Amino acid sequence: MSLRVDNQAALNQLDGEGSSSKAKPIDGRIKFVGALAKREVLKAAYLKSEKMPADVLTKVLEAPRLTDLRVIGREGWGALASGSAAQLWTSK
Incomplete structure:
Protein backbone atom coordinates (compact mmCIF):
# COMPACT_ATOMS: atom_id res chain seq x y z
CA MET A 1 0.00 0.00 0.00
CA SER A 2 1.32 3.42 -0.85
CA LEU A 3 1.01 6.50 1.36
CA ARG A 4 1.96 9.92 0.06
CA VAL A 5 2.60 12.67 2.60
CA ASP A 6 3.59 16.31 2.24
CA ASN A 7 5.24 16.48 5.65
CA GLN A 8 8.92 15.55 5.71
CA ALA A 9 9.01 15.52 9.52
CA ALA A 10 6.36 12.80 9.50
CA LEU A 11 8.46 10.73 7.08
CA ASN A 12 11.49 11.14 9.32
CA GLN A 13 9.49 9.87 12.29
CA LEU A 14 8.39 6.82 10.29
CA ASP A 15 12.02 6.13 9.44
CA GLY A 16 12.74 5.99 13.16
CA GLU A 17 14.63 9.23 13.57
CA GLY A 18 12.77 9.91 16.80
CA SER A 19 9.87 12.14 17.65
CA SER A 20 9.55 15.49 19.30
CA SER A 21 7.75 16.25 22.54
CA LYS A 22 4.89 17.67 20.46
CA ALA A 23 4.37 14.25 18.86
CA LYS A 24 3.94 12.38 22.15
CA PRO A 25 0.12 12.23 21.90
CA ILE A 26 0.38 10.37 18.58
CA ASP A 27 3.47 8.26 19.33
CA GLY A 28 1.45 5.03 19.29
CA ARG A 29 0.10 5.77 15.83
CA ILE A 30 3.56 6.67 14.55
CA LYS A 31 4.96 3.39 15.88
CA PHE A 32 2.09 1.41 14.34
CA VAL A 33 2.51 2.98 10.89
CA GLY A 34 6.30 2.70 11.21
CA ALA A 35 5.97 -1.03 11.91
CA LEU A 36 3.83 -1.42 8.78
CA ALA A 37 6.50 0.41 6.78
CA LYS A 38 9.27 -1.82 8.15
CA ARG A 39 7.32 -4.93 7.16
CA GLU A 40 6.85 -3.36 3.71
CA VAL A 41 3.06 -3.45 4.03
CA LEU A 42 3.05 0.32 3.65
CA LYS A 43 5.38 2.45 1.55
CA ALA A 44 5.47 6.11 2.55
CA ALA A 45 6.80 8.66 0.08
CA TYR A 46 7.10 12.43 -0.02
CA LEU A 47 4.80 14.35 -2.36
CA LYS A 48 4.97 18.11 -2.76
CA SER A 49 2.04 19.88 -1.19
Whole structure:
Protein backbone atom coordinates (compact mmCIF):
# COMPACT_ATOMS: atom_id res chain seq x y z
CA MET A 1 0.00 0.00 0.00
CA SER A 2 1.32 3.42 -0.85
CA LEU A 3 1.01 6.50 1.36
CA ARG A 4 1.96 9.92 0.06
CA VAL A 5 2.60 12.67 2.60
CA ASP A 6 3.59 16.31 2.24
CA ASN A 7 5.24 16.48 5.65
CA GLN A 8 8.92 15.55 5.71
CA ALA A 9 9.01 15.52 9.52
CA ALA A 10 6.36 12.80 9.50
CA LEU A 11 8.46 10.73 7.08
CA ASN A 12 11.49 11.14 9.32
CA GLN A 13 9.49 9.87 12.29
CA LEU A 14 8.39 6.82 10.29
CA ASP A 15 12.02 6.13 9.44
CA GLY A 16 12.74 5.99 13.16
CA GLU A 17 14.63 9.23 13.57
CA GLY A 18 12.77 9.91 16.80
CA SER A 19 9.87 12.14 17.65
CA SER A 20 9.55 15.49 19.30
CA SER A 21 7.75 16.25 22.54
CA LYS A 22 4.89 17.67 20.46
CA ALA A 23 4.37 14.25 18.86
CA LYS A 24 3.94 12.38 22.15
CA PRO A 25 0.12 12.23 21.90
CA ILE A 26 0.38 10.37 18.58
CA ASP A 27 3.47 8.26 19.33
CA GLY A 28 1.45 5.03 19.29
CA ARG A 29 0.10 5.77 15.83
CA ILE A 30 3.56 6.67 14.55
CA LYS A 31 4.96 3.39 15.88
CA PHE A 32 2.09 1.41 14.34
CA VAL A 33 2.51 2.98 10.89
CA GLY A 34 6.30 2.70 11.21
CA ALA A 35 5.97 -1.03 11.91
CA LEU A 36 3.83 -1.42 8.78
CA ALA A 37 6.50 0.41 6.78
CA LYS A 38 9.27 -1.82 8.15
CA ARG A 39 7.32 -4.93 7.16
CA GLU A 40 6.85 -3.36 3.71
CA VAL A 41 3.06 -3.45 4.03
CA LEU A 42 3.05 0.32 3.65
CA LYS A 43 5.38 2.45 1.55
CA ALA A 44 5.47 6.11 2.55
CA ALA A 45 6.80 8.66 0.08
CA TYR A 46 7.10 12.43 -0.02
CA LEU A 47 4.80 14.35 -2.36
CA LYS A 48 4.97 18.11 -2.76
CA SER A 49 2.04 19.88 -1.19
CA GLU A 50 0.94 21.47 -4.47
CA LYS A 51 0.52 18.00 -6.02
CA MET A 52 -1.44 16.44 -3.16
CA PRO A 53 -4.74 15.08 -4.56
CA ALA A 54 -6.26 14.88 -1.07
CA ASP A 55 -6.33 18.70 -1.01
CA VAL A 56 -9.48 18.53 -3.16
CA LEU A 57 -11.31 17.24 -0.09
CA THR A 58 -9.52 19.22 2.62
CA LYS A 59 -8.85 22.75 1.34
CA VAL A 60 -10.46 25.66 -0.46
CA LEU A 61 -8.69 25.81 -3.82
CA GLU A 62 -8.53 28.22 -6.73
CA ALA A 63 -10.14 26.96 -9.95
CA PRO A 64 -6.94 26.13 -11.90
CA ARG A 65 -5.46 24.11 -9.05
CA LEU A 66 -8.76 22.37 -8.41
CA THR A 67 -8.92 21.41 -12.09
CA ASP A 68 -5.38 20.02 -12.04
CA LEU A 69 -6.05 17.93 -8.94
CA ARG A 70 -9.34 16.64 -10.35
CA VAL A 71 -7.56 15.46 -13.49
CA ILE A 72 -4.84 13.78 -11.42
CA GLY A 73 -7.48 12.01 -9.36
CA ARG A 74 -9.47 10.92 -12.39
CA GLU A 75 -6.76 10.03 -14.89
CA GLY A 76 -3.55 9.65 -12.89
CA TRP A 77 -0.25 11.51 -13.09
CA GLY A 78 0.24 10.76 -16.80
CA ALA A 79 -2.54 13.21 -17.64
CA LEU A 80 -0.47 16.16 -16.52
CA ALA A 81 2.64 14.92 -18.31
CA SER A 82 0.81 14.67 -21.64
CA GLY A 83 -0.61 18.20 -21.62
CA SER A 84 -2.30 20.94 -19.69
CA ALA A 85 -4.74 19.62 -17.15
CA ALA A 86 -7.17 22.41 -17.98
CA GLN A 87 -7.18 21.37 -21.66
CA LEU A 88 -7.66 17.73 -20.74
CA TRP A 89 -10.55 18.55 -18.42
CA THR A 90 -12.45 20.77 -20.85
CA SER A 91 -11.84 18.63 -23.94
CA LYS A 92 -13.83 15.65 -22.66
